[in-house]
Amino acid sequence: MRGVQRNGQPGQRDYRLAIYPNRIRLPLVILGALVFVLFGVFICYQAVTAMSSAPLAGVFLALSALAIVFFGGCLIYGAVRLAKPKPVVVLDNEGLYDHASFTGVGFVPWREISGAMADNDGTQRMLSVTLFDPSTVLDRTTGWRGFLVRSNARMMGTPVNISQNMVAMPISQLAAEIRLAAEKTTTWR
Structure with missing residues (x-):
């Protein structure tokens, strides 16, 4: 199994990008x-x-x-x-599915995503997905996970953060793919 599986390109009907855990890290x-x-x-x-x-x-x-x-x-x-390797991040025409960590927020539709950027957080490379209204994602997460997601959002500025350690694709490339997919899929509809 490869670390990345792609069908189509952003904006095409069969678009799906599945990114699996980093098998080395x-x-x-x-x-x-x-x-x-x-x-x-x-x-x-x-x-x-x-x-x-x-x-x-x-x-x-x-x-x-x-x-x-x-x-x-x-x-x-x-x-x-x-x-049991399952994709940790999936992009399709509906949105982004974040299951890269315990604080992964699950599904985020493209209409809620305003951008994505790769950055260094101390010693590790992180992908931060910016949202138009972070409270919509924060309201969907409850319990212990909700507490961790809110803490993460306070530290990082957004609730959707993905570590390079968890994905088998360079974070800068994933950020560019998210920006392109968000732009293409919202204009395609």
């Missing part, structure tokens, strides 16, 4: 999550053995348990993505 993300889970287990063990003599052992136990749960979730999510 995803195992590295999984390995990193595994290291943090093991480190959390080690700290948890140390905190339990020092419980009677160290006054802050309970704090370390709670923090290490949170790390185990969070990075364990990342580990499971990455392992499932690697075992």
Whole structure:
């Protein structure tokens, strides 16, 4: 399986661009999550053995348990993505489907998208999809995921952000494809 599958071009009736997870970087993300889970287990063990003599052992136990749960979730999510590869980003004549991370917002129709740009966020390359009204996407996400998407939107300025680590296509090329598809599909209708 290739990392990118294309049918047609933006504006054509059969247009569909499916982008799969990056098969090189995803195992590295999984390995990193595994290291943090093991480190959390080690700290948890140390905190339990020092419980009677160290006054802050309970704090370390709670923090290490949170790390185990969070990075364990990342580990499971990455392992499932690697075992059953499904597209993480899909573009078609209807809109963009974002399933690149746990904070992926799902479907966003072209009429809500105002642009896309590639940028560096500290150490990694990110694609930010700008929206005419971000609240429409934020209102569709609820619960724990909604909290994470809102936090992400506050940090990045938009709720739709895709990391280069998660996709098998250069982010700058994907940004150009999104801009072209948004322009072509809205004029085609």
